[in-house]
Structure formats: C-alpha cells, structure tokens
Amino acid sequence: LVLQERARATRESIIFGAAKVFEERGYGTSSISLVAEEAEVTKGALYFHFKSKDELARAVVEEQHVIVVRAGEGILEQRGTALSTMIRLCAEFGYQLATDRIVRAGIRLTLEASAFGHKVRDPYEDWTRTMVDLAERGMQAGHIRTSIEPDALARYIVASFTGVQMVSNVLTGREDVMARIQQMWEILLPGIMHEDSTEDVHHLVDLVPKRWNGQDFVLPASA
Amino acid sequence: LVLQERARATRESIIFGAAKVFEERGYGTSSISLVAEEAEVTKGALYFHFKSKDELARAVVEEQHVIVVRAGEGILEQRGTALSTMIRLCAEFGYQLATDRIVRAGIRLTLEASAFGHKVRDPYEDWTRTMVDLAERGMQAGHIRTSIEPDALARYIVASFTGVQMVSNVLTGREDVMARIQQMWEILLPGIMHEDSTEDVHHLVDLVPKRWNGQDFVLPASA
Amino acid sequence: LVLQERARATRESIIFGAAKVFEERGYGTSSISLVAEEAEVTKGALYFHFKSKDELARAVVEEQHVIVVRAGEGILEQRGTALSTMIRLCAEFGYQLATDRIVRAGIRLTLEASAFGHKVRDPYEDWTRTMVDLAERGMQAGHIRTSIEPDALARYIVASFTGVQMVSNVLTGREDVMARIQQMWEILLPGIMHEDSTEDVHHLVDLVPKRWNGQDFVLPASA
Amino acid sequence: LVLQERARATRESIIFGAAKVFEERGYGTSSISLVAEEAEVTKGALYFHFKSKDELARAVVEEQHVIVVRAGEGILEQRGTALSTMIRLCAEFGYQLATDRIVRAGIRLTLEASAFGHKVRDPYEDWTRTMVDLAERGMQAGHIRTSIEPDALARYIVASFTGVQMVSNVLTGREDVMARIQQMWEILLPGIMHEDSTEDVHHLVDLVPKRWNGQDFVLPASA
DNA sequence: ACACTCGGGACAACCCGTTTAT
DNA sequence: ATAAACGGGTTGTCCCGAGTGT
Numbered sequence: 001l002v003l004q005e006r007a008r009a010t011r012e013s014i015i016f017g018a019a020k021v022f023e024e025r026g027y028g029t030s031s032i033s034l035v036a037e038e039a040e041v042t043k044g045a046l047y048f049h050f051k052s053k054d055e056l057a058r059a060v061v062e063e064q065h066v067i068v069v070r071a072g073e074g075i076l077e078q079r080g081t082a083l084s085t086m087i088r089l090c091a092e093f094g095y096q097l098a099t100d101r102i103v104r105a106g107i108r109l110t111l112e113a114s115a116f117g118h119k120v121r122d123p124y125e126d127w128t129r130t131m132v133d134l135a136e137r138g139m140q141a142g143h144i145r146t147s148i149e150p151d152a153l154a155r156y157i158v159a160s161f162t163g164v165q166m167v168s169n170v171l172t173g174r175e176d177v178m179a180r181i182q183q184m185w186e187i188l189l190p191g192i193m194h195e196d197s198t199e200d201v202h203h204l205v206d207l208v209p210k211r212w213n214g215q216d217f218v219l220p221a222s223a
Numbered sequence: 224l225v226l227q228e229r230a231r232a233t234r235e236s237i238i239f240g241a242a243k244v245f246e247e248r249g250y251g252t253s254s255i256s257l258v259a260e261e262a263e264v265t266k267g268a269l270y271f272h273f274k275s276k277d278e279l280a281r282a283v284v285e286e287q288h289v290i291v292v293r294a295g296e297g298i299l300e301q302r303g304t305a306l307s308t309m310i311r312l313c314a315e316f317g318y319q320l321a322t323d324r325i326v327r328a329g330i331r332l333t334l335e336a337s338a339f340g341h342k343v344r345d346p347y348e349d350w351t352r353t354m355v356d357l358a359e360r361g362m363q364a365g366h367i368r369t370s371i372e373p374d375a376l377a378r379y380i381v382a383s384f385t386g387v388q389m390v391s392n393v394l395t396g397r398e399d400v401m402a403r404i405q406q407m408w409e410i411l412l413p414g415i416m417h418e419d420s421t422e423d424v425h426h427l428v429d430l431v432p433k434r435w436n437g438q439d440f441v442l443p444a445s446a
Numbered sequence: 447l448v449l450q451e452r453a454r455a456t457r458e459s460i461i462f463g464a465a466k467v468f469e470e471r472g473y474g475t476s477s478i479s480l481v482a483e484e485a486e487v488t489k490g491a492l493y494f495h496f497k498s499k500d501e502l503a504r505a506v507v508e509e510q511h512v513i514v515v516r517a518g519e520g521i522l523e524q525r526g527t528a529l530s531t532m533i534r535l536c537a538e539f540g541y542q543l544a545t546d547r548i549v550r551a552g553i554r555l556t557l558e559a560s561a562f563g564h565k566v567r568d569p570y571e572d573w574t575r576t577m578v579d580l581a582e583r584g585m586q587a588g589h590i591r592t593s594i595e596p597d598a599l600a601r602y603i604v605a606s607f608t609g610v611q612m613v614s615n616v617l618t619g620r621e622d623v624m625a626r627i628q629q630m631w632e633i634l635l636p637g638i639m640h641e642d643s644t645e646d647v648h649h650l651v652d653l654v655p656k657r658w659n660g661q662d663f664v665l666p667a668s669a
Numbered sequence: 670l671v672l673q674e675r676a677r678a679t680r681e682s683i684i685f686g687a688a689k690v691f692e693e694r695g696y697g698t699s700s701i702s703l704v705a706e707e708a709e710v711t712k713g714a715l716y717f718h719f720k721s722k723d724e725l726a727r728a729v730v731e732e733q734h735v736i737v738v739r740a741g742e743g744i745l746e747q748r749g750t751a752l753s754t755m756i757r758l759c760a761e762f763g764y765q766l767a768t769d770r771i772v773r774a775g776i777r778l779t780l781e782a783s784a785f786g787h788k789v790r791d792p793y794e795d796w797t798r799t800m801v802d803l804a805e806r807g808m809q810a811g812h813i814r815t816s817i818e819p820d821a822l823a824r825y826i827v828a829s830f831t832g833v834q835m836v837s838n839v840l841t842g843r844e845d846v847m848a849r850i851q852q853m854w855e856i857l858l859p860g861i862m863h864e865d866s867t868e869d870v871h872h873l874v875d876l877v878p879k880r881w882n883g884q885d886f887v888l889p890a891s892a
Numbered sequence: 893a894c895a896c897t898c899g900g901g902a903c904a905a906c907c908c909g910t911t912t913a914t
Numbered sequence: 915a916t917a918a919a920c921g922g923g924t925t926g927t928c929c930c931g932a933g934t935g936t
Contacts, residue, residue, distance in 0.1 A: 026249065028248070028249055032930085033928075043897095043930085047929090049894095053930090111393070112249050124393060153410060155443055162390055164386065167385055183379055186375070187371060187376060188410075190413075191410060191411060191415065192414065266920085270907075271919065275905080276905065450897080471783065472697055472783065473695070476697070477924065491900075557780070567839060567840055570839060599856060605832040605835070609830065609832020610825070612832065612835070629824070630825055633822060634856075637858070637861065666820075701910090702908075702909090711917080713915055
C-alpha cells in the first residue's frame with residue numbers, strides 16, 4: 001500500500017534525525033522539536049510513530065542493535081580460527097561505529113541509559129557470551145593459553161574494546177578507531193596466544209582493514 | 224572570617240549535591256532545582272556560587288580533577304618499578320571511582336562533555352603522557368618489551384582502563400571494578416613484560432588491593 | 447477551516463491582552479504571564495503564536511502601524527486643501543490614541559523602543575514625509591507662507607503633535623487630546639498661513655471634531 | 670567629616686550609574702545589579718543609600734528636577750522680555766538634555782512614571798505655570814497677541830517642546846535638539862507675536878545658541 | 893492509516909529585588 | 915558597607931494530547 005510506504009519512509013527519516021541529534025547531544029539535552037526539525041517532519045507525525053521521547057530513543061537503540069547483531073552474525077558464519085573471529089568482530093563493530101550514525105547514537109544512548117528507562121546490560125552480556133564461546137574454542141584448538149580463564153578473557157576484551165572506541169571518540173570523533181583497534185590486538189595477542197600456536201600475530205592483526213571507504217585510517221596522534 | 228567559612232560549607236554542599244544528581248542522571252536530565260534540593264540550599268545560594276548549570280558541572284569536573292591528580296601524584300612519588308607504578312595508578316583511580324561520588328560524577332560529566340561546553344581531551348592526554356613516561360622507563364629498565372611502541376602501549380592502557388571501569392559501572396555500578404582491574408593486568412602483563420624480567424606477574428597483580436573498606440572485592444559475575 | 451479560525455481568534459485575543467498590559471506598564475515591567483492571564487490564554491498558546499516577549503511587542507507595534515496607516519490613507523484620499531488634510535490627519539491620529547488601546551500601546555512601545563529591539567525611526571520618518579508633501583502642496587496653492595522651509599515645518603508639526611499627545615496622556619490619560627489638538631492648530635495656523643489665503647482659521651480648526659463617541663471633549667484643566 | 674564625604678561620593682556615583690542605566694534601558698528593564706556594577710559599588714552599599722529600586726529611580730528624578738529648576742531660575746532672574754525668556758528657557762532645557770545624563774534619565778523615568786510609583790504631573794504643571802506668567806507678561810507688554818489665551822499658549826509651548834525634544838531623541842539621540850528648538854521658534858513666533866511688536870524674530874531665535882561645547886549643532890536630517 | 897495545527901501546562905534555567913549576619 | 919543567602923518571579927522550552935483534515 002502506498003500509504004504504508006510513505007509511513008515507512010517517514011519513520012526512517014525520523015529515526016535518522018533522532019540518531020543525529022542524540023549522537024551529538026545525548027538524551028537529556030536533545031529535544032523532540034529538534035529531532036522533528038532535523039528529520040523535516042512535523043511533531044504530529046513524530047508522535048504518530050513514537051509515542052514518547054523515551055520510545056524514540058529506544059527505537060534508535062533497537063535499530064542499532066539489529067545492525068550490529070546482523071553484522072556480527074555475518075562474521076560468525078564465516079569460518080576461521082576463534083582468534084581471527086574475535087578480531088574480525090572488533091574490526092566490524094569499530095567500522096560500524098566509524099561510519100554509521102545510528103550505531104554511534106545507539107551506543108551513546110546505551111551508555112546514558114540511566115537517563116531514560118532502558119535495560120542496558122543485555123547487549124554487554126550477549127557480546128561477552130559470544131566472546132566466552134570463542135575463547136573456549138580457541139583454547140581447545142590450542143591457539144589460546146589455558147592459563148587464562150575464558151570468562152575473564154572475554155570480559156576483558158569486551159571492556160577493552162569499549163574503552164578503545166570511546167577514547168577514540170573523545171579524542172578524534174572516532175577518526176582513528178580502526179588504527180587503535182589494530183594496536184589493541186598487537187598488544188593483546190602476544191599475551192594470550194598459546195606459545196605453540198602456529199598463527200602469526202602480524203597476519204592476525206592485518207584482519208583489521210587498513211583502508212576504509214577508500215581512505216587510509218587516521219593514525220592516533222602521539223600524546 | 225566566619226562568613227567565608229559558611230560560604231565554603233555551602234559551596235561544598237552544593238558540589239556534593241550536584242555530584243549526586245549528575246552521577247545518577249547525567250547532565251541533561253539533571254535540574255538545578257533538584258541539585259538545590261539535594262544540597263538543602265536555596266536556588267539563590269546556588270546561583271550565588273555558580274552562575275550557571277554549566278559552570279556547576281564544570282566545578283564538579285574540576286573538583287574530580289584535583290582529587291584524581293593529587294592521588295596520582297601520591298603514587299608517582301613512591302618509588303617502585305614503572306610497571307608497578309602503572310598498576311598502582313590504575314588501582315588507585317579504580318578505588319576512587321568505587322568510593323568517591325565526586326569522582327564518579329566527574330567522569331560521567333567528562334564523558335557527556337558534548338552536552339555542555341567542556342574541554343574533555345586534556346585529562347586523557349595528561350594521563351596518557353604519564354603512561355608514556357612510565358612505559359619508556361620500564362623499557363629502559365628492561366622490564367617491558369621493546370617490541371611495543373611506548374606511545375601505543377600508553378594509549379591502549381588508558382583506553383583499556385577506561386573501558387574496564389565503564390563496563391563495570393554499567394553491569395554492577397562499579398562494585399566489581401577492583402577485581403576487573405586485577406584481571407585486566409593478569410591478562411595484559413604476560414604480553415608486555417620483557418621475557419628476561421625478574422618481576423613476577425602474580426606479585427605485580429597483587430598490587431591491586433584485595434580488600435576495600437574492610438570488605439572483599441565483589442567478583443565479576445560470569446556472563 | 448475551523449482550526450485556523452480558532453487560531454486567528456486566539457492570536458487576536460493575545461494581541462489585545464498584550465496591548466492592555468503594555469499600555470499600562472510599558473515593556474519592561476510587563477510580564478508574559480500577565481498578558482496570558484489578561485488574554486485568557488495559556489502560555490503554551492501564547493508561545494505558539496509569538497516566540498518571544500520581544501516578538502509579541504513587535505506584533506503590537508505592527509498592528510498599531512497598520513491601523514494608523516490605514517486611517518491616514520483614508521484621510522489622504524479625501525480631497526481638501528493641504529492644510530485641512532494636515533489637520534484632519536492630526537485629528538484622526540488623536541482620535542485613535544484616545545479610543546484604541548492597541549494604538550496607545552503601540553505608541554508607548556515605540557517610545558520605549560530601546561527597551562526591546564525595535565526600529566523606531568521609520569514611522570516618524572514616514573509621517574514626516576507625508577507632511578513635507580502636504581506642506582509643499584500648501585505652498586504651491588498659496589495657502590502656506592513660503593518663508594518657512596517645508597522640511598522644517600513638517601518636522602515641527604510631527605514633533606509638536608507628538609508632544610501634545612504625550613503631555614495629554616501624562617496629565618489626563620488623553621482625555622483632553624482632542625481639545626489640545628484644536629488649540630495646537632489655533633496657535634499654529636496664524637503663523638504659517640499665507641497672509642493672502644482665503645481659508646479661514648476658525649473653519650479649519652473646526653475640522654477637529656468637537657464631540658467624540660457622543661460625548662464632548664474634555665477641556666484641558668488650567669495649570 | 671571624612672566618612673560623610675566618602676558617603677556623599679558613593680551616593681553620587683550610584684546616582685550617576687543609575688542615570689546611565691535608566692537612560693539606556695528605562696526603569697523596567699534596568700536592574701539593580703547592573704547599576705551597582707556600573708557605579709562600581711556593591712549592592713549592599715547601594716541598598717544602604719537607597720532602600721529600593723523605586724527610591725533609586727525617584728532620586729534620579731529628584732536630582733534632575735533640581736538641576737533643571739536651578740537652571741530655570743537662573744534664566745528667570747536675568748531680565749529680558751517675556752518672549753526672550755521663554756526661548757531661553759527652552760534653549761537651556763534643551764542644552765541640559767543634550768549634555769547631562771541625569772537630566773536625560775530623569776526625563777525618561779518621568780515619562781515611564783507609570784512603571785514605578787511616581788507623581789509625574791507636578792513638573793509639567795510647574796513649568797506650564799511659569800509659561801502662563803510669561804505669556805501674560807508678554808501680552809501686557811504688547812509683544813504677544815492677545816487673541817490667544819495665555820493658558821492655551823503656555824500649555825502648547827510646553828507640549829510642543831516636549832515633543833521636539835523627544836522626537837530628536839528618537840531620531841538622533843538628541844544630537845539635533847538645539848537646531849530643532851530654533852526651528853520650533855522660527856515657526857511659532859510669527860503666529861504669536863503682536864503685529865506691532867518691535868522685537869525681531871531673527872534676533873529672538875538667535876537666543877538659541879548656535880554652538881555647544883565648542884561644536885556646531887547638528888542639523889536635522891531631511892526626512 | 894497517516895499527518896498537521898494548535899494548544900496545554902509543567903518545569904527549566906536564571907535573575908531580581910531584598911534582607912540578614914557580620 | 916559587605917558577603918552570603920533568600921525566595922519568588924521571569925522568560926522560555928519541553929513533552930505531549932486533542933481535534934481536524936486527507
């Protein structure tokens with residue numbers, strides 16, 4: 001139906017506008033009117049699709065969630081060693097953060113979750129679980145040291161990635177995320193790879209792409 | 224003078240109230256009236272000491288800054304190997320985050336900086352610089368592998384710590400930060416210590432205290 | 447459309463309420479809440495139609511402008527000697543000031559213009575220009591002495607009228623404006639009419655109506 | 670006593686600051702804090718000398734009153750024909766308005782009197798009375814036509830002057846008041862002088878000084 | 893179903909005129 | 915004469931709903 005098609009477009013436009021505003025200002029200092037303006041939609045239309053500011057924020061987070069999960073599943077379906085999958089997941093997520101406004105907005109909102117009513121732990125726990133699985137697989141395959149607890153490793157990788165991405169955001173607006181992700185793994189790998197592993201650190205690290213959108217990654221500025 | 228003493232008390236009380244509110248709700252969703260109520264102070268008094276919400280937030284951040292820097296300097300003055308100093312710095316900062324409301328509020332505000340007008344890079348860069356120095360000292364002393372660039376290492380430790388602390392906040396309200404910090408170093412150390420180093424990983428990791436305020440650290444829940 | 451009709455009514459009601467408040471208290475000491483109350487409208491409605499106090503004041507001034515200009519054009523279209531037109535313009539404007547709250551408010555606001563952001567010279571200059579034209583026509587027709595510069599005459603008449611109306615306001619709330627306008631012309635005419643003019647002073651002065659709204663003009667009280 | 674001397678200086682400085690602020694912004698939009706700042710005085714000091722904003726405004730008006738009255742008496746003591754005295758009074762008052770901030774502020778406040786609690790008619794009535802006296806003297810001396818009522822003439826001159834000065838303020842910030850006052854009398858005199866009068870219009874008009882503060886009067890711009 | 897105009901009312905940040913204690 | 919505090923009031927915005935139109 002034509003109407004529904006238009007409605008879909010409106011909804012999408014609203015979500016995109018909301019992502020822009022939320023990303024820049026966070027939940028609290030954003031306003032519905034600004035979103036409406038940014039999305040070139042009247043407030044009436046906005047309130048037809050989302051019945052509160054809260055729900056709008058939730059919709060952005062939801063949208064981010066499906067984007068990220070879909071991409072993650074794509075990676076998980078490819079086969080490859082556990083370590084390479086871990087790295088590819090981080091690279092993919094970093095790429096999304098660098099390029100997709102909705103993902104960035106979703107992350108910011110998730111972080112400020114206390115400002116509106118949002119369950120925030122699920123995504124962290126989901127992702128950690130995935131990492132635990134991979135860690136265990138990597139140990140069974142003899143690629144990852146068994147002196148480390150898989151739980152602890154998974155938790156740390158998730159936290160570490162979170163920090164890398166956030167600091168990159170604060171300092172460069174995420175222009176240098178990809179390079180930072182590479183460096184994260186360069187430092188991490190020697191400590192977690194099994195000493196007998198046949199995998200090569202450099203080769204693994206190169207799973208983080210060197211170019212993006214046809215342009216080279218920005219390198220982190222020296223402090 | 225008595226008056227100035229009262230003023231000091233009022234000011235402090237406001238800062239503390241503001242820290243409470245900002246910590247819980249972030250900048251945007253906090254309101255001056257709520258801060259005034261929390262601090263048991265009239266709005267008049269509040270606006271006498273801080274001439275805008277923005278300035279109030281800045282004052283909290285500032286306060287956090289001095290607390291953290293002072294503690295950091297205390298650590299730096301003690302002598303010890305570079306690695307042990309790095310770990311102690313993280314432990315100390317983690318401890319502050321676990322116990323001091325002003326520090327927690329300051330960190331949250333720093334992170335949401337874009338919501339108000341705040342320079343946010345300086346503290347990250349300062350801290351990174353300190354870590355670079357320590358990394359270089361550690362390498363010269365033969366404790367840290369020279370295959371890693373000191374810059375990259377410093378940047379990563381800062382980011383990593385940031386993430387650890389934040390994820391701990393999201394999942395447990397920072398109840399398990401200290402344990403997470405320990406695990407972070409357990410995983411990191413084997414990868415960055417020089418193979419000939421005489422230092423012992425376990426000994427180093429134990430620099431992160433096991434008890435706090437007389438109670439044991441909460442362990443991170445398995446995912 | 448029903449909605450737009452309601453909106454028009456609301457807007458008008460706001461302007462009228464604003465005129466009442468501004469007339470009585472001037473811009474600075476008026477408050478939006480008072481206007482809303484006077485207009486029996488919520489602040490939401492008020493701010494829907496006017497996005498600031500400033501804009502509200504401007505709207506009142508604007509409204510006054512069209513009322514006055516429309517009336518002025520009505521006079522200018524009638525034919526009559528230049529002098530009679532001048533007098534009729536003053537009479538008409540005086541009448542508006544005596545009877546129309548919006549006109550009174552507009553004049554007060556114009557005068558206090560520096561209190562808000564308003565261009566205030568245009569109306570004076572417009573009116574002066576009209577008077578210059580009339581003065582020149584009156585000279586060409588041989589009714590006005592040519593020993594006076596038309597510019598100077600026009601400027602003075604405008605200023606003089608302004609003063610008459612204002613002093614009447616201060617002393618009697620404009621109850622005696624019309625009589626004062628008559629007296630102004632009685633005194634002025636002998637000095638500006640050409641000695642050969644066939645026009646009669648008394649006849650001209652009687653162009654200022656003696657009755658208004660069915661009641662006689664109030665005479666100025668002796669000092 | 671030294672203390673009283675300092676108090677006097679403070680008080681004067683406050684009045685001067687208040688005059689500056691009130692002149693620029695009117696009563697309503699002015700604030701005590703701004704006055705204190707402008708006068709370089711604490712609010713406490715301000716409230717020691719004047720116990721309310723209202724009283725401060727009144728003090729400015731009062732000050733203006735004595736300045737103007739004193740100057741007026743100076744003129745009245747000089748002897749000269751009634752007409753020349755009238756003109757000199759206007760010239761003097763115009764000069765004050767052009768040069769003295771307190772006078773300007775006082776006039777503005779008087780005009781906005783309804784915004785605070787101020788009796789505003791007295792000065793107008795005083796001045797009118799003076800003009801009535803002069804008008805009667807001028808008629809007895811045979812210089813002013815007796816066809817005009819002295820009351821009406823006095824009232825009109827006061828109103829007319831008021832308007833001239835105000836329009837000059839709106840259009841040029843009173844830079845051209847003096848020239849406008851001259852023109853006012855050029856136009857008025859022929860209509861009110863007795864036909865047998867020996868006084869010369871040009872000579873009279875020249876009582877309004879051509880220079881001021883060593884600089885020529887600004888001429889009114891053509892409309 | 894979808895969209896828009898208009899309005900409601902609570903509340904935000906901030907400031908203002910004023911007083912109290914010193 | 916001052917520093918500090920007080921409350922209440924100011925302008926303005928925000929989130930949202932009610933009613934109407936397409």
